[in-house]
Amino acid sequence: MGLTIMRAEARRWAFVRTLRGLALALAAGSMLGAAPAAWAQEKPPVPSAAPARAGTPATVNSGSAPTGDPRGDAAAPAEPNPATVPIPEARPEPAPADTAPTGSETPAPQAPVPEIRPDAPPSEKTKPAEPGEKTQTPAEGAKPAPDADKTADPTKEAPAAEPGPQPAYVPPDKARTEPEPGAPAVPEMAVTPAQTVEAAAAVEDAVACEKELKARGAEFTVGETIAEGECGVLRPVSLTKLSSGVKVSPGTTFLCRTALALDIWVSEGVVPAAKEEFDGAKVKALGHASTYSCRARASESRISEHSRGSAIDIAAFELGNGKSVPVEATEPGTAEDRFAAKIRRAACGPFRTVLGPGTDNDHGTHLHLDIAARSHDSTYCR
Numbered sequence: 001m002g003l004t005i006m007r008a009e010a011r012r013w014a015f016v017r018t019l020r021g022l023a024l025a026l027a028a029g030s031m032l033g034a035a036p037a038a039w040a041q042e043k044p045p046v047p048s049a050a051p052a053r054a055g056t057p058a059t060v061n062s063g064s065a066p067t068g069d070p071r072g073d074a075a076a077p078a079e080p081n082p083a084t085v086p087i088p089e090a091r092p093e094p095a096p097a098d099t100a101p102t103g104s105e106t107p108a109p110q111a112p113v114p115e116i117r118p119d120a121p122p123s124e125k126t127k128p129a130e131p132g133e134k135t136q137t138p139a140e141g142a143k144p145a146p147d148a149d150k151t152a153d154p155t156k157e158a159p160a161a162e163p164g165p166q167p168a169y170v171p172p173d174k175a176r177t178e179p180e181p182g183a184p185a186v187p188e189m190a191v192t193p194a195q196t197v198e199a200a201a202a203v204e205d206a207v208a209c210e211k212e213l214k215a216r217g218a219e220f221t222v223g224e225t226i227a228e229g230e231c232g233v234l235r236p237v238s239l240t241k242l243s244s245g246v247k248v249s250p251g252t253t254f255l256c257r258t259a260l261a262l263d264i265w266v267s268e269g270v271v272p273a274a275k276e277e278f279d280g281a282k283v284k285a286l287g288h289a290s291t292y293s294c295r296a297r298a299s300e301s302r303i304s305e306h307s308r309g310s311a312i313d314i315a316a317f318e319l320g321n322g323k324s325v326p327v328e329a330t331e332p333g334t335a336e337d338r339f340a341a342k343i344r345r346a347a348c349g350p351f352r353t354v355l356g357p358g359t360d361n362d363h364g365t366h367l368h369l370d371i372a373a374r375s376h377d378s379t380y381c382r
Contacts (some may be wrong), residue, residue, distance in 0.1 A: 203235070209256035209257055209260055224236075229294075237252065239262070248286060249285060252312070253309065254309040261371055269350075273343050274319060278323065282320035283317055288312050289313040290312070305372045314327055315365070328357055352370065356368065
């Protein structure tokens with residue numbers, strides 16, 4: 001009797017495993033769209049077993065399949081009718097490890113997996129066709145647009161584009177070095193634009209100098225600008241009396257800056273030296289040999305500073321006591337010698353060039369004083 005019960009339980013567990021395998025096969029076939037319809041119709045064989053008597057305990061040998069109700073010692077239930085056993089629905093979960101198919105079970109057929117095109121983006125990967133879905137063939141899709149290059153007539157040339165308007169003036173490849181033919185003529189410039197800028201600055205400086213010379217107390221007039229080729233004087237000053245009261249004769253024609261230097265030199269150099277060397281005598285007047293003169297330098301071909309109104313040649317001094325002191329070589333140790341040395345040193349500052357007796361033969365009878373600018377703001381005093 002116990003052996004019969006054990007056989008019945010074994011058949012029952014085999015039936016359950018068969019149902020599980022069938023359910024998993026159906027689920028796999030549903031997912032791949034290729035489940036055999038015959039499996040859904042087939043029914044597994046139902047084993048027959050004698051019902052166990054109530055109250056008889058089930059005997060279980062070591063290593064055999066479990067028998068009896070696992071909830072307790074209650075009698076084993078009656079064997080179910082195979083016709084009334086419900087078939088479990090297909091699930092997408094994979095089969096557990098403990099329910100691997102045995103040799104008696106048929107594995108589910110593997111559906112081919114379509115390959116993914118390498119140039120298709122992830123969103124456009126090929127998906128398996130669903131059951132009943134209609135696949136569109138290339139003939140049913142949209143037709144490609146005709147190629148314009150293939151439809152164009154190769155024998156027909158494209159129409160030439162009409163030329164647009166051209167500029168009225170096309171610059172030459174190289175700049176012209178002569179006036180354009182037919183261009184109107186204009187008088188040549190005597191002064192360049194750069195020179196006019198310098199001239200404008202010179203005018204402003206001359207006006208400022210005149211104001212300063214007048215403030216010192218000198219008496220003078222300003223004449224018209226002289227322009228004689230390379231020679232000329234801007235706003236020439238005719239100085240008649242210095243701020244120290246010393247008269248200047250004859251009249252002068254030179255730059256205001258030359259007149260201002262002369263006024264400073266006489267006031268601070270000549271007047272004090274005469275007072276010291278000639279018993280307090282005052283300087284009444286000075287006589288000059290030249291101011292403006294359009295000529296070359298002595299013994300040279302270059303233009304003289306007299307031609308620009310920047311020089312004066314002092315010839316003699318007249319003292320208040322009637323004494324005349326000419327500019328010439330004198331006997332050493334005399335008052336005239338010391339006076340000449342003092343005024344000559346005092347001139348090297350207000351004037352940038354000082355030449356006189358002992359310099360050369362051209363300056364043996366006068367003092368040449370000029371304000372010509374020199375390099376590095378230096379002076380030339382001999």
